Structure formats: C-alpha cells, structure tokens
Amino acid sequence: MTDNSVVKAALRKQAIELPSWAFANSGTRFKVFGQPGVPRTPHEKIADAAQVHRYTGVAPSVALHIPWDTVDDYGELAAYAREQGVRIGTINSNVFQDDDFKLGSVANPDPAIRAKALDHLLACVDVMDATGSADLKLWFADGTNYPGQDDVRVRQDRLAEALEAVRDRLSPDQRMLLEYKLFEPAFYTTDVPDWGTAYAHCLKLGDRAQVVVDTGHHAPSTNIEFIVAFLLREHKLGGFDFNSRFYADDDLMVGAADPFQLFRIMYEVVRGGGFEPEEGIAFMLDQCHNIEPKIPGQIRSVLNVQEATAKALLVDAEALSAAQRAGDVLGANAVLMDAYNTDVRPLLAELRAEEGLDPDPMAAFARSGYMEAIAAERVGGQQAGWGA
C-alpha cells in the first residue's frame, strides 16, 4: 500500500466544508425535535462550526443558506468567522420556502414568480461579493406532483433562462454549482432529477457552471462513484454534498449507512485527480442531525470522510493497475479491499498529534464543556431551523 507519509501529506491538504444549517434544528415532516443549546443566529452557527474545525483541523469553512443566514452586514459576519478561525464558504440559495413557490421557482408557470426567484438568486451573488464566497450552490425544489400538472419541456426552457441570467451575473472568480435530486419535495417530476440533466445544463452554461453530487439524491441502486469518475473525466464535477442514506434522502451522517460506498467514492476522487487544486472540487457536508447532538454529529461526519479518504489514499495504485490490466478480477478487487480493510484510525491519530491536535476529536470535544456551556447560555430567543 501507499506509504503512510504520502498519505499523511495528502490528508493535510484536505478541507471539508460544514453547512451552517447542520447546527440548527431539523427533522422530518412528522416532527422537528429541538435540542438544548441550538444556535439562534448565524453567528452562533459559525461559532459551533468553528468547534468542529478546532478539534478536527480539516473543516475550515462554513456554507451559508440564504435566507436562513440572512444578516444585515455580511462583511461583519465574514470577519466574525475569521475571528473564530474559519471562513465563509459556499452560498446556498433557497427558492422553495416562500408561499409563492408552491408550484416552483425558476420553472414556475407564472413569469412574475420566476422573476422573483431569479431576483433571489442574484441577491445570493451579492452576498457572495460581500463574503468573498467563490461558489453559489443551486438546488431547486421545482417539479410537479401529478402527471400533466405542468409542461415538462417548457419548464426546462424556463430553468435554462434563469441559469443563464445567474451565470451572466457571476464574477470571473465565482462559480455556480448545480445540484440534482430525484424527488422530494416534488413527487412526480423534478426539473433537475439526475446528473445527466445537470451536466447538460452546465455544458451549455460554460466553464463557470459545474455539477454537485449530493450522495442522497439518487434512485435506488445508482452507482454514485461511476458518476463521480465520469464527471471528473469531463471536468464538470464541482463538488459534493455529503450525507448518507438507507432509503431516500435520509440525510444521515456521511459514512454511517454505507462506509464502503463512501470509500469507493473517495477512491474515484483520488484516482481522478479530484484533490488537485485545479479541479476545484468542493467537499461539503449536507446533513440533518434529527436525533443526535449536532456538533458531535458534524465531528463524526468529518472523521468519517477523513477515514474514507485515508483508505482511498492507501490503495496501491500500481498493483491495482497491474491486476486490472491482467484481467485478474480477484486480484484487483483484493488490492482495493486491502486498503478498505485497513484500520486507519491509528494513522489519523498520529497525524493529528503531529498537527498539535488531540488524537481523539470526539472525546476532546466532549471533555471541553462546550455543549454544556451553550445549553446554559443560549436560553430564550428562537432556535434556528430550516424555517429561519
């Protein structure tokens, strides 16, 4: 397998972005269970995210969700983040919670509502300008619930028109990342259901548009690592929204449901050069901690990605390639599995010690008393959630 020092060198460059909303309350349509100490403001979310970075060392940025993270002064928020030791990352647009968006946003049959949706997207670019964010993440809840409800093809025209307007608004150093999702909240069609649709739009939009792979947004049995490999080959992979699932878009902690799949995905990233800076892949979490505490849930998720990455880096590329070229099915599989079956936790503990971090981030955070402190301090006010 690859030498540990090489693996560690690569791991030192890894960066995983945290979603501000992972620290807020979330739930299912049946119930949102609140938790003590949950942030009430974007600043408190960033403070929590900074804790994750403090103990893992690999989570230096925080994605915002607009309007959930709306503030008067984004420059001040960015400065606050820097003070906390992190920075503002991707800006996520939200055009699915205004009452006007019941039948869609940029693909709505009503032109006035489409204009309103586009205005929001452009306002998100304003936020990017203010925060210095490079990436705009676009996920549309647009779609239909019933056959015939709307014209599937015309909706594509409307979508394309909005995407072009956003593209034209971007600065040269800004990107738009288009996310796809098979279903939910729309239950018959979604307007960007799969990577093929996102890819086709991004091709037309040009270099500044790329595809985001959310690991929970596929049909059952979809081979996600194939998509990753394919998009990397096309230089159209913009990033990941990591989470895991057993059923639909469960939004469980990444690596919790299928750690082997996560390893296979990270292997294709490594193999396809996806950690090279010029590919510009954004590694983001997008999860819901419905029943588990949120900061430890994020730390665990970061560790899961890091462990899968370490295993992927361990794969003996030369031995693998030789077995593959020889048509040695079992031999090639064994090379890959040898890396997967390795316990990389000692290596990662060592790496952390070398970086001046506690070798066990979960335990160190638990000992810190932060959870107890925020539970005591954050009393009153409105806990943040998806609704605000």
Place this chain on the structure above:
Amino acid sequence: MTDNSVVKAALRKQAIELPSWAFANSGTRFKVFGQPGVPRTPHEKIADAAQVHRYTGVAPSVALHIPWDTVDDYGELAAYAREQGVRIGTINSNVFQDDDFKLGSVANPDPAIRAKALDHLLACVDVMDATGSADLKLWFADGTNYPGQDDVRVRQDRLAEALEAVRDRLSPDQRMLLEYKLFEPAFYTTDVPDWGTAYAHCLKLGDRAQVVVDTGHHAPSTNIEFIVAFLLREHKLGGFDFNSRFYADDDLMVGAADPFQLFRIMYEVVRGGGFEPEEGIAFMLDQCHNIEPKIPGQIRSVLNVQEATAKALLVDAEALSAAQRAGDVLGANAVLMDAYNTDVRPLLAELRAEEGLDPDPMAAFARSGYMEAIAAERVGGQQAGWGA
C-alpha cells in the same frame, strides 16, 4: 364481462373512509403551503368531509387523529358529524410528535416514556368509546436512525407488551389495526417495517388485531396485491390506507401514480371476498394534498377508488378462471385487461344519477360555491395541520 347491474349493486355497498387530516394543511419537511379556507377545528374538518360524501355518496365516515382532533366532548362531535350526514370512523393514535418520543414511543428505551405512549393509546380507546368507533389504527414512527442505536430485538419485546395492553383494553366490538411502514421518519430500522412483522404480532394478539396496508409504505418493487391476497386468505387484512406514490411515501392521491396497481389491488379484494361484510375490511384514504385543493383532492381520490373497484368488479371471473386453469397466459391476462381498459365513467355516472346524485361530482362541487364560501368565512384562527 360481469353484468352492469351486478357491478352497480356491488358499488352501492361500497364505503370509503376519509381522513380528517386530509382537509388540514400538510407538506414536506421543506415547507407546508397554506391554503385559503382550510379548517381550524375538528368540526370544520368534518364539515368539509361531509361535502365529499354529499357529492360522491360513498364516503360516509371520517377518521380522527388524536391529538390533532382532540375535543372536549366527543359525543357532541359525533352528533355534529351525524348532522352533517357522516359518522366518526377509525381513531388514529399519534405517538410521534411529543418531544418525549424522539427515540420512540412504545419501543423507547425509557420505560417512563413507554408508559406515557401506552397511556395515549389507551386514551384513544376512550375516544372510541365516546364516538362509537370500532377501529383503532396504530402506526408507530418508532425505529432507529443509526446501526447500533438501539437493540432491535428488545424493541420488539417492548412493542409486543404495549400491543397486548391495548388489546386487553378493547371492547368485544372493537378492533386494533396495525400499520407497517418501511421507513420515515426512522431511517435505519422501523419497528414494524413490513406486513410480515405486523402479521406476526397480530397472530399473537388474536382475532381483534389485524393488519392495515398503507399503499405507500413498501419497499420499491413490492407487489402489494400479493400481500392483499395473502392477508385475505389468512383473514388478517383489516383495511387499507389508500394513497399513491412514485418514489417513497409520497402520499399523492390514490390512483394518481399507478392506476393499474390500484385496479390490481381492488381485483384481489373482489376475488378474495374483501367486500363481504364479514371480512370487515376498512377502506380508508390517507393522503396529503400539499399543492392541490383539499376537498376536490378528496373527491378525485374517492372517484379513483370507485373507478378501480368498478373495473375490478367487471372482470369476467369465469372466463378468467378457465384461461388460468388452461395455462393460457395471454388469454388470462386479456380477460383482466379487458376490464381494466373499459371506460367505467359512464357506468358510474349512471349509478350516481340513479342514486339522485350529480353524475359529475367534481363539477357539481366546483359549482356549489363551497370553496369560495369557506375561503371567505374561515378567516382568523389557526389553520389545522399535522401539528395541531
């Protein structure tokens, strides 16, 4: 095909139960879109349900959901229903929205919370006594999100204990209907994930426990009509929660996503004697009208069930059986499809005319002005939803 007069005679006996919550606001975890005129009280829900019965003639009862439909005087509510021309049907328990139920209700690791959950179930039987309802529907959101989170087997013991206590509380003329669901809101295990689990519990509980089939609660590719046929053969089918889906538990209008599946289900009901009073099958709707108006959505759903039933009744049982016994694959399939391909809307229009109803319930309701009236009248107050 079966003679129209025979079909009509059977259809005259059909009864479809409406869920009170279908008239309230509902949505996804992303957003609940309100609608004008939505009921604020159980009485207003019942008034709306009565409209569906008025125009279709086959929806004489309304299921309640406790605590969403909690009132001080259930006897008065039942009397109100009768005034409106309908009656109170099944009582649905709800042990998934109290903060204590974050890790489950009757299968919770905490015995105090289990006791609280059981208290609620028993209180629902009190409501049944007050309303004269015969059926208690039990759906549990219980389960786990992560491997290892709880002991799958011990949870079964806890579940069994609670079910026995409920069974012991029932009067001789009352039943408990146990519903199963593959996932959501729990995302790793659910404690009653499939019909086999519900069946095994009901077997032990005895004659007053039966299985409810919710048509949206299965794994992809599950053959639901097989389950219906099997449970009918075992006399353990208690009823249906009808809805439809393309993906997960979408809760779309029944018959909207796969009308052929609905027909096949109704065919197995007909073939298995499921319309005979002694089988006691409850035909209930359980749906969410997230974006479409609710009363017309319910009327459409009732019509869809009625149309599927009419087609199922039309199947020439003798010709089908002859082709089946002869091993005539295409011939037997053709007998079934002949009924499915028939346009039964004229037959149903005729039936309605004979019953003194408007032949076109959707149009008649639209003309009635009821929607406009409730939108104007129901101003102020809190619209009902899943939360209240």
Place this chain on the structure above:
Amino acid sequence: MTDNSVVKAALRKQAIELPSWAFANSGTRFKVFGQPGVPRTPHEKIADAAQVHRYTGVAPSVALHIPWDTVDDYGELAAYAREQGVRIGTINSNVFQDDDFKLGSVANPDPAIRAKALDHLLACVDVMDATGSADLKLWFADGTNYPGQDDVRVRQDRLAEALEAVRDRLSPDQRMLLEYKLFEPAFYTTDVPDWGTAYAHCLKLGDRAQVVVDTGHHAPSTNIEFIVAFLLREHKLGGFDFNSRFYADDDLMVGAADPFQLFRIMYEVVRGGGFEPEEGIAFMLDQCHNIEPKIPGQIRSVLNVQEATAKALLVDAEALSAAQRAGDVLGANAVLMDAYNTDVRPLLAELRAEEGLDPDPMAAFARSGYMEAIAAERVGGQQAGWGA
C-alpha cells in the same frame, strides 16, 4: 379531447419495429423453455414478424441481431423480407457472447479483444450496407462485477475510441443509436449505465449518434418520460426499445406492467414532436416471450403501443396548456387522465376496418391457423434462441 379523425390520421403514420429475436426462444438464467413452431432461421423469424404486420398494419420492419441472424446473403434476406411485406430495420450488434468478451468488448483491458469487438461493430455496418438499414443499435454488456476490477475511467476512454471509429465508418444516411443499461450482465458498473452517459458520448460523436431508451434499463423509480422529454428537447433521442417490467430488466410485453407509464411516455413523444419524420425516432420492441406464445405476444405488444399512442394523441393540448399556465393542478391532471381513461379500442377497431384489416388482430391471427401450421412444419433443426 382531440378529434378522432385527427387521431386516426396520426395513427396511420405510426410504425413499430419488431425484433427478430422475439420470435426465437428466450428465457432466464434458470431455464429457456422451448415452444413448438419456433423459427430455426432468420427467414422463419421474418416470416413470423410479417404475420404481426399483416394483422396490425403498423409493424412494417424487423430488426436483426448479428450474429444471431447471420446469413450468407443479406441482400437475399432483405428481398425475402420485402416479399413477406416487411423490410429489414435496425441492425443490432452483439459483442457479449464470444468467450473473449468475458471482461468486456470495446472496453476490455486487452487491446486485442477491443480490436476484435470493433471489427464486429464495423462488420455490422457492412450488413447495414447490404440490407439498406439506416440504424446501428449499440448495446454493450461491458462493465465490471467487483469494485476495483477495472479502471472505470480508462474504460470510458476505450469506449469513446471505439464509438468514434464506428461513427467514422457510417455513411451519411446511417446513424448509430447508443443504448444504456443500469446493470445486467455486469453487476457493479456498466460502462453506459444511464442516459447521461449515452448523451455525453453522443454529443461528442455528433449528429449521427443518438440515444436509445430501453424502457427496462433504468434504476427503480426513474421517471422515464422525463428523459424522453429532455432528449427530444435536445434532439438526441434516437429511438425506443420497448418492453415492460415490474422489477429489473424483465423484458415483459410493453404496456403489460405499467400501461399508464407507457401512456405518459407516448404523451411526451407526441408533445415533443417525436412522431415528426424529421425527428427520426425509431419505435422498436425489445422483449422476451419466455412463457407466452411469441407471435401473439408481439401482436399484443404492438396493440399496447398503439393504444397508448391513441390515448396520448387524444389529450386536449389546448385545455391542458391552459390549465398548466393557470397553475390548476387538479384541472391539468384531469385533462391528461381524461384521455388515459378513454377506451380507445373502438376507435382502433374502426381504424383497422378502414384500412381493410380485421378489427381484432389477436382473434384474426388465432383463427388463421398459422400457429398450428408452423408447429407442424418446423420439425427438426435447431430452434433459434439467443445463442444462435
């Protein structure tokens, strides 16, 4: 709804292509059950296919599968087809049954095997030249069974190289149709698993390369009609391989498993101009009649496509569009369902009578005595199947 005369005029132009192999024996990995009268030669397959056209009037061409339909003189075979009243259609390549193709054909790690596979593809174009076929259908069984078995990305390079070579060999009036399939016979990755992959390759290959949608080749819950609408919008839909399924690639008779889905697909074809000659969409069947008799199975399938098409043509486009633009969810759905719920069999019987055909093709064929005649005549020799 659309006027019947308009519907009939459109239906008169419809053409559905039959697969020669549908008349041969087929089965599962568990067993191939033979049937009396099954063809032993390509000529006998064409004779059987001609029966389907004789009774339906809408199946004027037959696709060949090479080497299953290898003959010495393709010109003679084409002439024989014309005598029988049909013509040779698409040529299907087969690079999955030679022992050399165990680890793939054009994506095989061994360059010599790749060359052999390409030779076969080019030889198929020779057959096209000889038969006058315009379309080459490419389906690759290529893929891997185990993670690590081969390099997913390099396999794309190999695939692209072969596709370019085929493209360069085509005459200006010939096309290549690239088919995708999620899995089977490969069980971990396939090299063209989804429409996005096929689309991306076809884009690079240029105008003469288009995507084929096989209705059984998708992940569970995939919305096929969306893909159809999207590819039509991009002018990259080359054609269909029609069949139906409940589970995987079951290859049941088209329309048998989900007639509503078939209707929705045909509706998107109609709506997207897919019947216009300039779109050049090929409507092909690709099915296995494992247990039912083959010629009647094909007739039934053709009728199912025809009935779905008639319903799609009946949709009142103006009313639908008005309801869609008004955001009338139930109204728009009702317009679509009104067409679907119509019994179009009388209209089709009328159309056939006008064309001089028997109004009931299934019954007319059964009466013809053809099945009995071939069962008596085709004795001895080797029945055709997938292996020859």
Place this chain on the structure above:
Amino acid sequence: MTDNSVVKAALRKQAIELPSWAFANSGTRFKVFGQPGVPRTPHEKIADAAQVHRYTGVAPSVALHIPWDTVDDYGELAAYAREQGVRIGTINSNVFQDDDFKLGSVANPDPAIRAKALDHLLACVDVMDATGSADLKLWFADGTNYPGQDDVRVRQDRLAEALEAVRDRLSPDQRMLLEYKLFEPAFYTTDVPDWGTAYAHCLKLGDRAQVVVDTGHHAPSTNIEFIVAFLLREHKLGGFDFNSRFYADDDLMVGAADPFQLFRIMYEVVRGGGFEPEEGIAFMLDQCHNIEPKIPGQIRSVLNVQEATAKALLVDAEALSAAQRAGDVLGANAVLMDAYNTDVRPLLAELRAEEGLDPDPMAAFARSGYMEAIAAERVGGQQAGWGA
C-alpha cells in the same frame, strides 16, 4: 471490545457450508463463460470444495443440488466426501428446469405437474436419507409473469398442500428450509416473495419448517438484519444463503458489495444467539462466480464471512447496551463502529496459525498448484453447470 481469546473461541466453532454448484459454470441469461478445470461430476465438485475447507478450516460441508448432483450411489458419494475431509450437507431441490415446470411446479395449475413436482421433492428426502443430510432446502421458481395469469390465492393453497406432504415425509431429525425470493425467474408474482410468506407457511408446518434468508432475494432498501433479528426471536430462522448484490439477485461473492451489511447481519446473529447449536442455523453460501475463478472465489467468500463474524464478535455488548439504554445515539453507534472499523485480519491469521493452517488461505491455495492441475487433468467430458 470483547477479548480476542473469546472471539477466537467462538470463531473456532464456526462452520460455513459450500454449494456444489459454485464450482460449476454459471452465468447470466446472456452468456455462460466456461473456465478451465471446471468439474464434470459431483465428485469433482466435492474435491474442489474440500480445497476450500483445507485452506480455511471453516467449510466442512457441501450442499448438493438435485438433479445437478444426481449420482447412482449417494452413500458412495458421502463416503467420497468424508475421504476428502468434508461431508454432504443440505439437499437442494430443483423444480424449475423441467419443461413441464414452465408455469410452475407445486403451484402449477395442472395437478399432474404438481404431482410430478412433489415427487421430486420427496425423492430429495430419499437422497437425504442416503447421504445423512439433515436439511432440505426448498426454493420455488413458481410465480407468474403477467397480471391475471393465474390465481394468486389458489396458488397458495397448492403450495401449502405440497409443503405439508413434504413435512409429513421428513424424519424426526430432518428439517425443511423454505426460501423466499422477490422475483426472477417469475416477473410479476412469486409464490413465496418475502420472509412473511415463508414465515406464515412455516408456522403452520410446525417445528421442522424454518425460513432461509438468501441475502440477494429482497426488494431494494430492505433491512435484512431486521428480518434476521425478528426470525431469531421467533426461532424460525433456519439458515442463510449468503451472497451479495448491488442491484438484484446478482449472486456476487458475499461481503463484496456491502461488507457493512454483512457485518450488521452477523452482529444480529451473534446478539440473537444464532451461533448456539440449539438454534441450528445453517450458514450456507449460494453464489455464482461468473467471471472469477471458482475455488478462490469460494475461499474469498468464506474469509469475508469469517471476517464479518470476527468483527461482530468483537462488539462490546455491555458498552453497547449501556449506551442504548441511555439513549446515547452517537455513543451506541460508535461502539458498533469501533468493532467494524477494526482490522481483524491479524487476529484471523493468528487463529489459523494456531489451528495449523496457513495464515493466508488465498496465497496458500494459489501456491498449491491445484488450479493448474485440474486445468490440465479435467479435459474432455461435459463441464458441470446449472443445466446438468
């Protein structure tokens, strides 16, 4: 985690049964690729299976498939097995490959064919008597391809009748193990599609009938470990047919597609006492090595089961239970994952050394020259496959 010595003691008692047919040729409906050295007789299959036991030490028995393994003298075959160091295990019936079984075996509409199928099942018990096998495994390909093809309910009656006749024929020390499968080769209904159906039949059949879980026979997203836990609680789990899959019944090497799932399954076995002799669980492989060499494929599979078992045994039951009772979601999950993330290969190498085995069975077998020897020796004759 559990002490290594305790884990090793438990592992020493493990026994995994090999299927004779895994050493024969297998494939998909598209192609069966032959391999050099493949057995031509049941004796050669047993010789190959004995190699797997020689190098792993945990595969002491071989399952037969009748008629694939038909011999004149079963006593002699059993003696031959003992000479090779293994014994005959489960007898698998096969009522799906005779031409008469096109429309089913014990559930066929034709009573003569049902009788023929039952005769075969009873003849399998004769084989058990002759070989000393304790278990009869029953898998039925019975089902239908098209709605209406046969009467779903009557087929259950026929099935039940045959199962009772088999039960009555068994000796007191013999069991019948009923396997379920969602689909394939039947594509609309199967007569035993899920564990609930198998369970319901076994309940009625009494103590000598139990359910077999084939890990590839479920609907997508089914939680198999839940079923295992449930059946163990009911003492109705008879055994496993191990394999793995990404899509349908892919029959890949167990543990290859989802090693975490295999671990979760083995954890529920451990937790439910499934290794206790009195539970009598049979741990069998049922796989197809379509493209990889067969003996190494079986060795790898045995190692995968052994590794998953070792990890399951490592779980700190006390710590897990404490975290579960405390409702510590992340803590409980961490206890489970701690065992899963452990590299158990050193422990297993140590165990093998203690048992006098080579620590690396794959390498040791490769070095043995057995593969080369059989390739040279087994020339001529008919390689065994599913057809013979």
